[in-house]
Amino acid sequence: MTLQPPVAPQARVPAGPPAPVPLRPALILSVAAGLALLLALPPFDLWPLAIAGVALLAVATHRRRLRAGFGLGFLAGAVLFYPLLHWTSFAAGWLPWALLSTAEAVFFGLTGLATAWLRPLLDRYRGLLWPPLLGLLWVTQEAVRDRAPFGGFPWGRLAFSQADAPALRFAAYGGAPAVTFAVAAAAGALAGVYLLLPSWRFWQIVPGLNWRRPWREPVIALLVIAFALVILPRALPVGDESGPTKTVAIVQGNVPRLGLEFNEQRRAVLDNHVKATLALADDVKAGKQPQPDLVVWPENSSDIDPLRNQDAASEISAAADAIGAPILVGAVLRTNNPADIKNAGLLWVPGAGPDPTQQYVKRHPVPFAEYMPLRSIAKLVSDKVDLVKNMLAGTEPGVLKTGPLTLGDVICFEVAYDSIVRDTVTGGAQVLAVQTNNATFNAAEAKQQMAMVRLRAVEHGRDSLMISTVGVSGFVDVYGNVHKETGFNTKAVKVRAMHLGSSRTLATRLGVLPEIAAVALAVAALAGAFVLRRGRREKTDDGAEKAEAR
Structure with a gap:
């Protein structure tokens, strides 16, 4: 009888950053994101879907090439804006409606591109930056879209989907940008947790799927989102009806x-x-x-x-x-x-x-x-x-x-x-x-x-x-x-x-300052991602030179 030598236990290889969503599921996610955002807005008013829509687009565009990120964002924007703005065709015809809807979708494309660009920051801090960065990106996208071109067209802002939601009360403290930030940050929390739990990915639902992964992270994330968007806003005082x-x-x-x-x-x-x-x-x-x-x-x-x-x-x-x-x-x-x-x-x-x-x-x-x-x-x-x-x-x-x-x-x-x-x-x-x-x-x-x-x-x-x-x-x-x-x-x-x-609310007193701060921080984040990308490229080039020398 031949004895086999004991097999040495293999060292656990630390998990790397999550891989991008495969292209076909990513396209499905982008379409679903646009539909979710559409249903969140009037006349449907299903406000929780605004969080889902932003999260779906974030998952679809994360770790993709920049062109793919733009394309997926543009697709979501087209699915949203073409039906949302269909009423513009009643008076002006189909061409102005198509041009306006396409122009608005371009801004969503740029948001998808920016999400893909921020990959080094998002990977480096293992999802902790998902909520603030996604909130800043969406406030910045809306700030630009509200002003350009020809004075802008703010239709379809995340804040306008929250008229029936407790998060509407954030408007008294930072205006529409504060409401948009809260919605997108909640979506960032969902996206961050989801990307850290690969066994939950719907395209991997096959026999042998590991359902025993701890539920701690998603449960905590959902509790934090519920507190931030449902419980906390209800405790915030708004308005004053004591006057004549x-x-x-x-x-x-x-x-x-x-x-x-x-x-x-x-x-x-x-x-x-x-x-x-x-x-x-x-x-x-x-x-x-x-x-x-x-x-x-x-x-x-x-x-x-x-x-x-x-x-x-x-x-x-x-x-x-x-x-x-x-x-x-x-x-x-x-x-x-x-x-x-x-x-x-x-x-x-x-x-x-x-x-x-x-x-x-x-x-x-x-x-x-x-x-x-x-x-x-x-x-x-x-x-x-x-x-x-x-x-x-x-x-x-x-x-x-x-x-x-x-x-x-x-x-x-x-x-x-x-x-x-x-x-x-x-x-x-x-x-x-x-x-x-x-x-x-x-x-x-x-x-x-x-x-x-x-x-x-x-x-x-x-x-x-x-x-x-x-x-x-x-x-x-x-x-x-x-x-x-x-x-x-x-x-x-x-x-x-x-x-x-x-009396004046805090939002009235602050005016555009919260939006300016969000845009400045978003620009800083994009610049930080550029530095990390450049450092990674230089490290890769240096490693290639050493390999050639050997």
Whole structure:
């Protein structure tokens, strides 16, 4: 009998950094990421999926080549933005919708590229940096996307998916960037734990899978995420409703037909809002409704310039006199140049008419919709370019002294821009108002705007309202709760007592500083990854030279 020599136990080889996800599963993860982010946003409002979407994209792009990281990020962005922004095609056609959606997806591509670039930092610290780095990357991506090109387009921010989530309260401490950071950091924690547990990878679910791996890390990660996004925010104080109140009415007059044709029915749209206000006045006299201190009409409620058209002025004056309260009218104002117009909120005082000192002109007209940048080049793409008039931008924040209260007015898409809303609060606004016109879009777009209003109310501690020609309209308290929300494509008049805010939240006081800090730290992290990559390359080159010498 031959005895075999004892086999020496093999030394345990320390596990190296996790390998990248195989390409086919990575593509599936990217598509799933885009779908998850889409379902997290209105009108679906499945807010936990925002965390899942960011985590899925992080796992798909980690340790990939930079081009692959960009491609996977772009794929996720395309899956998100094409359906999210489909409402832009209703008025402008498929080409502007495709161009805008593609441009927004490019920013997601850059986020995927940056995640791949940060591989040395993420590997070196074994996942501990996943939460902060992913949070910083997403805040930076949104900061750039909110400003470029042509003033940016902030639709689809992570923060706007959290209107129903406890994390919305972080807005009072750092604005929308703080909410985005919290969501992306939670996703980073999930991604970091997942990549440290290779037996959990779905493409490795085969016979012999080791299910006995300890559950300690994922359980701790999930508990930390639950505390950070659910328990902690509920303990944070937001807003102040101890001040006096004023009664505000919003009038949703509706339009004869949805679509661009509403512009052909200017008089009918104005008449709808006048009649609804006169009906409200009758209800007030009958004791069915309280007497409002202010009435707010939506954007485009008077596309007939009431400063130049006496008939329109007479109608609005009759409504203001009947209700006995000033009316904020959404008016399109003509200029001496027929090609130039202004989109304005104009205060109309009973017994006195328009107050020229209390007028807000929209500061951020929408490129390619309200004005045409690069008009000569755009004509090569579409023959409808000349249908777009040149909307002149205002220069002053929308702080309007109505008498009973000081109103912070922003118009339509401006609610998506942090600085435009904040300027009204630092200028003294006690209540926030968003005048909008959704007649050329759909209910999904209106609900997306309402989510932004909810965030702004919490961010600045101000009772807010959104009033649309067709809906969705409603009031929002300082906790982000919606009251008396209207339906879409209906006539409605709603009245509510609104608290007059006076104190400033930390977010209002800090302004853009948290975002600047996040961008600076993200740039520092990207630079740190460059140093590590360069050091690794030099070490590799040096090792190759020594091998050749031997």
